[in-house]
Amino acid sequence: MKTQMLTQMLLLAPFLLVSLASGAHAQADRNDGNQELVIAHRVVEWQTKHFDDQTKAKQHSETLTRLGAEVRMDQHEGHIDVTYRSPSWRPLRVESDTLAHQWQEWLRASGFETIHGHSPDHDEHAHHEGHDHEQGDAASDGDIVLYRAPAWGAQHFDQPGKADEFVILTQALRCQIETTGHAGHTDIRFVCPQWTAVEFPNHKVAEAWIKWLESAGFEVKHEDYHDH
Structure with missing residues (x-):
């Protein structure tokens, strides 16, 4: 159902989706x-x-x-x-x-x-309508990782596709983003000052993303809720 x-x-309501397939850079500087x-x-x-x-x-x-x-x-x-x-x-x-x-x-x-990043106070909305935590919470089979980037970080990209994907991921992590292009390259600056939570379906996936977050310049906290 x-x-x-x-x-x-x-x-019936395609207006719910904005810039699904492209235009990541056009949206990157929005921060309201x-x-x-x-x-x-x-x-x-x-x-x-x-x-x-x-x-x-x-x-x-x-x-x-x-x-x-x-x-x-x-x-x-x-x-x-x-x-x-x-x-x-x-x-x-x-x-x-x-x-x-x-x-x-x-x-x-x-x-x-x-x-998808969300508030660490996840219990406040963990049981609202349409969100029954079938996947991804500490009480079932998933792992929760906390992250933040309190100071502005930067990544440099030579490939536009890689830059677009980084923008999409940092937007999904609820970061503020600024992009600049020069001589065929893209610089992306980002900041995410508040601790934010992201859920992964299992420990193995969480560990892989922790490495990605740390390599990108994020601080990370991860409490292992399960035996693996």
């Missing part, structure tokens, strides 16, 4: 109190979902297409296979924390990796 509701929301929340998402390997209902298969395919994924549909023996991938990080922009968590659950259920 939740998946169908979210699919219909996207099909009404800025949309960003969910960075990707699915590197091809995924396939099987449907018996043609309408549901079409809705799923159209949703994935709007998210910028490569999609193909195949029908066999009365079933429909929707196969898709989206190997580069893309931004999904929403206007509320509730929508952010609903979409994060939908994306993860569809096989996507997701990055």
Whole structure:
């Protein structure tokens, strides 16, 4: 029911999404109190979902297409296979924390990796409508990592695609960002002064992202809640 509701929301109200596939630099310098929340998402390997209902298969395919994924549909023996991938990080922009968590659950259920920063006081919204923590909280199977970058940091990129992905990820981590271009290069400055939380589906994924955060210049706190 939740998946169908979210699919219909996207099909009927595409204005919920802003700059899904491109324009990361154009959005990077926005830093006001009404800025949309960003969910960075990707699915590197091809995924396939099987449907018996043609309408549901079409809705799923159209949703994935709007998210910028490569999609193909195949029908066999009365079933429909929707196969898709989206190997580069893309931004999904929403206007509320509730929508952010609903979409994060939908994306993860569809096989996507997701990055979405939120307040460390997560219990305040952990059980609001549409966010039941099926994945990614310390009480179930996920790990929570706290991070901040209290002083301005900088990254230099020679490849525009890598710069775009870094912008998307730091936006999803709720950082303030400034970008400048010169002689074919891109410099990205970022700051994230408050401790912020990000959830990962398991310890292995969390450890990999801790290395990424530290290499980018973030301070990190990680409490291991589980035996691994």
